[in-house]
Amino acid sequence: MWSPNQMLVLALVAASSFTSVHVLEFCQSTDRDCHSDDNHDNMASNSQPSLHTVKSRWNVSVSNLIKDLEQLKVSSKKLIEAFPIDEVNGNFARSVKNCIFSKSIPTPLRGPLRLAAASKDVIEGILDLDVALTHTNDFLHFASGDKLLSGSVPLAHRYGGHQFGYWAGQLGDGRAHSLGQYTNRKGEVWELQLKGSGKTPYSRSGDGRAVIRSSVREFLCSEAMHFLGIPTSRAASLIVSDEPVIRDTFYNGNVKTEKGAVVLRLAKSWFRIGSLEILSRSGEIDLLRKLLNFVIDEHFSSINSDDPDTYLVFYSTVVNETANLIAQWMSVGFAHGVCNTDNFSLLSITIDYGPFGFMEAYDPGFVPNTSDDEGRYSVGAQANVGLFNLEKLLNALSPVLSKHQQNQAQSILKGYTNINQMRIHQHFKAKLGLLGEEEDDGYLIAFLLKMMEDTQSDFTMTFRQLSEVSAQQLHNRKFPQMWALEDLSSHKLFSDWLSMFLLRLSRQLNDSDLQRQHRMKNVNPRYVLRNWMAESAISKVEMKDFSEMELLHHILSHPYVTQETAEELGYAARPPLWAKRLKVSCSS
Structure with missing residues (x-):
């Protein structure tokens, strides 16, 4: 018989600290006055106002917002002064040495340009811009790579990486341009980057473009992950055009013409494990130290730079935070899809959204990326992949x-x-509303996950419906209109598990059923970005209809709140049959 801890590992769950989230019991999404309590102001609504918008729980003084794009002070000075810059100019592909960045001018999208989406939360809350600016020609040209702001010197970052377990050599920003850093009125420093903005010295044989389908997915998912409470890069806007882009979507010779798009995205830093690997492997040790010192000074304020063990403390921090990040992915059933070292942030945030997927039927072997034939980056393998990537980071630091x-x-x-494993226990205890610590808690969690796997129960909705069902309904084994729990209850051992669960809850003193439900709803989302939802929005964006993109964006900005419009659209219903035919790949 397996021990509880072994069963947890075999069940392939992970966990991390939860940020408390406060939600409404139900939200009429057409009600302008619908909002959560004030403590949940970081879960603000974003994008453009519409009848479907849930009222923002976070307010910003309009008088303090920038109303002229020229007033946005973006600067590349700190990065350029900190590091040597590639001595060769031009966007032609080449091997680059002894530098961190190459100067690279974006290639503007060919028009007509259209704003497909904008995040109000990012535009106003991070960039201090009046969201009305997103509807101006100036913003369209800025966010598509055609207009550079004063102080901006576009840079492409040189990095390497292990891809699918093998050293791939020089990689770098092959279709991304960093525009510079912006310090907002809260004192936060954010690095602005365009993705899909044309060739750089690191494009290799690529065209430097991104297509609509991948850009829609990146915009929606980076914002959705933020509102789920998971560390991530952010997306400010999505600009689309009619510029033709040629892609072989599934690498099967079926080449087709798609349309180009550019995402304006932000992060505190875009440095990743591969940023250090390329320097270590090239023997550029002085530059390796320089980059390490810069990253620590800028982003790890708790580390004393005078400590002789500074790099060791840095490594320890990255190990811990990487374990936490992957655990958070697992807590919502998120599979990144391409967990290469060049896609793993040194700040332990989620970056580089590609062929990701949110698991539907619980399956530790779920692989969202059809290019991953061996299932190296399956949802259940992510913790082990994190360990592999951290080993490569240690190799890079060894000199x-x-x-x-x-x-x-x-x-x-x-x-x-x-x-x-510790986070496994913490995370899934919270998802089940368990308080305190009992010897059999690990077994209770593993038992549930094994039943979910056997019955192919939906990951998101099983936990959400356990949050919504009353103790009396559990006692009576009646789950009206709760399709995921009905699937789970078909398991021959369900009654045994349910008896254990109810007995465990009964021992939680001074804890009411409503309190238990409230806690569970705070950590079990009702809405995640399922592939079929993204695909539906993509098909409309490609036809120049941005309404579903906007609506989906609003709904995913409030994933813990039941929303009338979302329910009508089936976002919490059993996925449609056609969703099973969907595939995503690395081609974008």
Whole structure:
């Protein structure tokens, strides 16, 4: 018989600390006055106003917003002064040495240009811009790569990476241009980047473009992940055009013409594990130290730069936070799809959205990326992939660590699995509303996941409906209109598990059924970006209809709140049969 911890690992769950989220019991999405309580102001509505908008829970003084794009002070100065820049100019593909960035001018999208989406939360809350500016020609040209702001020197970042387990050499920003850093009125520094903005020295054989389908997915998912409470890059806008882009979507020789798009995205930093790997492998050790010192000084304020173990403390922090990030992915059934070292942020945020997917029927072997023939990056393998990537990070750091520090770092890395298993326990206890600690909690969680796997129960809605069902309904084994629980209850051992669960809840003193439901709703979303939802929005955007994109954006900005329009559209219903035929790949 497996131990509870072994069953948890075999069930392939992970966990992390939860941020408390406060929600309404029900939200009429057409009601302008519908909002959550004030403590949930980080879950603000975004994008353009519409009849479907849930009222923002976060307010910004309109008088303090920038109403002229020329007043947006973006600067590349700090990055250019900190590092040597590629001595060769031009966007032609080449091998680059002894630098972190190459200067690279974006290639503007060919018009006509259209604003397909804008995040009000990012535009106003991060960039301090009046969202009305997104409807101006100036913004269209800026966010599509045609207009550079004063102080902006576009840069393409040089990095390498291990791709599907093998060292791939020089990679770099092959279709992305960093426009510079912006310090907002809260004192936060954000780096602005265009994705899909044309060739760079790192484009290799690519055209530097992104297509509508992948750009819609990146915009929606990066914003959805933020509102789920998961560390992520953000998306400010999506500009689409009629510019033809040639793609072989599934690498089967079936080439077709698609349309180009550009996402304006933001992160505190775009440095990733591959940023250090390329320097270490090229023997550029002085530059490796320079980049490490910069990253630590700018983004790890708790680390004392005078400490002789600075790099060791940095590594320990990245190990811990990477374990936490992957655990958070697992808590919502998110599979990144391409967990290469060049896609893993040093700040442990989710970046580079490609062939991702949210698991529907619970399956640890779920692979969203059809290009991943071996299932290396299946949802259940992500924790192990994180360990692999952290091993590669340690290899990159080894030239700047003493032998003793390298041994200590190996011990730190060995602790990764324990961190992950601890988070497993914490996360899924919270998803089940469990308080305190009891010996059989691990078994209770693993038992549930095994039943979900056997019955192919929906991951998101099983936990959500357990949050919504009353204790009396559980006692009576009656789940009217709760399709996911009905699927789960078909398991021959469901009654046994349910008896254990109810007995466990009964021992939680001073905890009412309503309190239990409220806690569970705070951590179990009702809406995630399922592939069929994204596909439906994509098909309309390609026809120049942005209404579903806007609506879906609004709904995913409030994933824990039941919304009337979302229910009418079936966003919490059993996925349509045609959704099973959907495929996504690395081609974008």
